[in-house]
Amino acid sequence: MTQQAAIALGVDLRVLAAAPDESAARVIRDVRIGHHTDLDALRAFAAGCDAVTFDHEHVPTGHVEALAAAGVAVRPGAAALVHAQDKAVMRERLGAAGVPCPAWARVASAADLKEFGEEHGWPVVLKAVRGGYDGRGVWVCDSAEQAAEVLGSGVELMAEAFVPFERELAVLVARSPHGQGVSYPVVETVQRDGICVEVIAPAPGLDPEHAARAQHIALKVATELGVTGLLAVEMFQLPGGRVVVNELAMRPHNSGHWTIEGARTSQFEQHLRAVLDLPLGSPSPVAPVAVMANVLGGADPDVFARYEHVMAHDPGVKVHFYGKEVRPGRKIGHVTALGTDLAEVRARARHAAVHLATGEYV
Amino acid sequence: MTQQAAIALGVDLRVLAAAPDESAARVIRDVRIGHHTDLDALRAFAAGCDAVTFDHEHVPTGHVEALAAAGVAVRPGAAALVHAQDKAVMRERLGAAGVPCPAWARVASAADLKEFGEEHGWPVVLKAVRGGYDGRGVWVCDSAEQAAEVLGSGVELMAEAFVPFERELAVLVARSPHGQGVSYPVVETVQRDGICVEVIAPAPGLDPEHAARAQHIALKVATELGVTGLLAVEMFQLPGGRVVVNELAMRPHNSGHWTIEGARTSQFEQHLRAVLDLPLGSPSPVAPVAVMANVLGGADPDVFARYEHVMAHDPGVKVHFYGKEVRPGRKIGHVTALGTDLAEVRARARHAAVHLATGEYV
Missing domain, CATH: 3.40.50.20 (Rossmann fold)
Known part of the structure; x- marks a missing residue:
């Protein structure tokens, strides 16, 4: 892309x-x-x-x-x-900068995890400090005993307090070497089994003050860390609207795929402009609602056979394939729908993504 | 693209x-x-x-x-x-199908041209039957004598009546092997020295009935000729709104570059869908006004040095370079602006295209 x-x-x-x-x-x-x-x-x-x-x-x-x-x-x-790359280094730095994050600690043993759980309550989210991706390297534990296998694996680990979030948000920002920064609208990301399945832009019903605060946090993180290029900040939204930072990515990110058709400047163009130190492009949306749905590999690898239904059914939906071999659960592409009515746009994107993956009509 | x-x-x-x-x-x-x-x-x-x-x-x-x-x-x-490929074959076929075209005739000599001019009036448009492009292979003649050199060159020629047009329009349609057809909105094309410099989508102030008639003509031509893929029909609009067909192209066309950002389905995606016999995509525009301006090579080949002004000046304008060596007058790229106010959107596109080509601020 x-x-x-x-x-x-x-x-x-x-x-x-x-x-x-x-x-x-x-x-x-x-x-x-x-x-x-x-x-x-x-x-x-x-x-x-x-x-x-x-x-x-x-x-x-x-x-x-x-x-x-x-x-x-x-x-x-x-x-x-x-x-x-290193979630512990990230937490230390964001904490020092006053960026809201879940409580956390490095853990090396069942005793460490037990102590953390007793202080912050169970469940505890155990994470590999390095190398996690799409739900891999993350374990939600109700007790230290439950994590015995992971704790004994020699992987460097940290514990985080489980955040009783209302929903997940993401903010994509870009920052250039000369210091220009822009933020895309805050989006809602919908995860299933630790994998993002849907992104709604902008996040429905988000209070403008909370949205501005989330964008401010993301731009602050980009500046504090000296990011050049894109930074995706994944956040948990708590009851009442406050957010805490979950994960960071410094590259074009799944939460920004909607920008290809949904924003004046796609995240991919923005990343190139930023890393080449060119002026950044407008992050403005081009439609009131954009919904991106990931196409996850299903049992039948022949996604192309299901093209025709999707294209004929909805001439306005945009399909993106990644040229990857189909494996069950793997992100092999995505679809984007634009429009004005949230429920209708979500249904269109979901229909196309599910049909491409499975052949089902939903 | x-x-x-x-x-x-x-x-x-x-x-x-x-x-x-x-x-x-x-x-x-x-x-x-x-x-x-x-x-x-x-x-x-x-x-x-x-x-x-x-x-x-x-x-x-x-x-x-x-x-x-x-x-x-x-x-x-x-x-x-x-x-x-062959303008005489095209005129014969369109004439037989009842598609409005200028009066025309094959000409092989000064006498033929003189006879045509006396019947249809001067000036006469002399055209090479094959191989013309971007104003090459077209000569507007006030007399047969003026065309002596071309008439003596051995090139196969035809004469057309000069059409006193108000403006030039273009209609881009796609047709698939299974017979689906779609038409993009009618656009206005602005030429200078026989080269398209600007495309405005949709054509400003075009009467809806005239627009529908132009789209109908283009789809009829695609069907009559058995086109698969894209067909661009360039037209002259006469005083009163009637159109006559000027040229045809059967491929992604300069008059459709605005669709990359300005329509749900770009002409390039549409062409691939059509030639692969997939259902066609929506040709709907995504903004009230889209203006595409060609970037013509200027004296200074270093267009990249002028990137920064254009990008910083207008973060919403989209720049496309074709990776072609810069030669004066050659189409080396284009820019597209979207918006709601025609005059403003035209000015933005023009500013970017002229600055990239020449470094001037217009």
Whole structure:
């Protein structure tokens, strides 16, 4: 999807891919094969690039530092990126900056977890400090005993107080090296089994003051951490409207896919503009309501066979496929619907996403 | 721009390019180098493609027929495409179908031209029957003597009555092999020196009945000629509102670039859906006014140096570069602005296009 934006901007992309059949490698001419944990591959890849950026958080922090030390313009830089890689470092930094977060502590043993649970109440959310994604690396525990296996695995862990949230929100902001910042409207994200299934833009019924406060927090985090490029701030909204920060991502993010059709500037264009230090684009929405629904792989891998119903049924829905092999539960694409009536737009997006995944008519 | 649409649809594109630095070849992985007049190159290119289509009209009709005879799904097919390649064949067919066109005749000599001028009045528009583009191959003559050089060049020619038009309109329609047809709103195109500089969607102040009539004509032409894919019908609007057909193109067309941001379905996505026989997408506009302005190459080739002003000045304007070498007068990109106030939206698009081309502030 970044390539779609790069084509319009006249930006030549080069991609580092582990294999030639990875999604991005299929649609970009300048593909370098190599692994993102191989520093030599990263150095060879970066040679000649005006800027280097990421579509995931898994490049080791030390490798990002080594590239920067060699003169590569890596955006975001290691000092910012580490906060999207290491949840404990992120919590320490956000806490010091006064950004609202759940109570948390590093835990290394059942005794640590028990102590945390007794202080903050059960359930406790146990998280891998590094490497979690789409619900992986997160365990909701009712007792320390329940977490025995994870605690004994040698993975670095932290505990967080379970937040009795009303709903989940996300704020996507962009920040450029010269310091310009913009915020997209606050969206509501709907998760199922730890995976985002739907994003509603803007978040329905959100009080304008609460929305402004959430955008302020996201821009403050971007500034405090020195982010260049996109920053997605996932938040919990508590009863009464207050928010606490859940997770950070520093790249185009699932919660911003609606911007491709739903905003003047897509998050992918915005990320390129930000990391190239160009003026940022307008984040204004183009319709009163946009709903994005993820297409999750189902039992039948032949999604293309179900194209025709979706396209004929709703000529206005936009379908995006990622060129990924279909595996049950995997995000293989998304659909976006725009309109004015929230219930109708949600139903359209859901119908298309479910049908593409399963062939069902919902 | 077709690649941008192909990425979302999950369609793998292969491109035949004369050189690896051509625009499309720079953004597509599967590039075959060869010339579009080389039948062997065309055959090798087409092997394994589900469908073959065009981004210009210059593949010889006989080659298109040969591919089809070998079982390749070429869309549009030769029998339709010839009407966008040969203006005399087009005029004969449209005349027979009762589609309004200017008076015309084949001319081979000064005497023929003089006779035509005496019957229909001067000036006369002399056209090359094949191969014209962006004002090339068109000569407005006040006398037969004035055209002596062209008449003596051996180029196959036709004469058309000069149409005293009020403005130029264009209608973009799509038609699929299974017979579905859709029309985008009628647009106004503004030409300078035979080159389109601006497209306004929808055509300002166009009477709804005249608009419906123009759309009806375009869909009728698509059906009569058996077009599959896009058909752009360029028209002259006469005083009183009546239209006559000027030119045809059977591919994504400059008059439809506004659809990338300005319509639910871009013309590039629509063309892919049509040639793959998928249901067509909604042609509905997403804003009351969209204006596209072409960026024509100026004296200074470094357009990127002028990015920053344009992006900072107007965060809502969308810039598209084609990855083409800058030559004076060449279409190297375009900009699109959306909004509600016609004069304001035109001014925004013009400002961006002129500044990118020349560095001037207009």
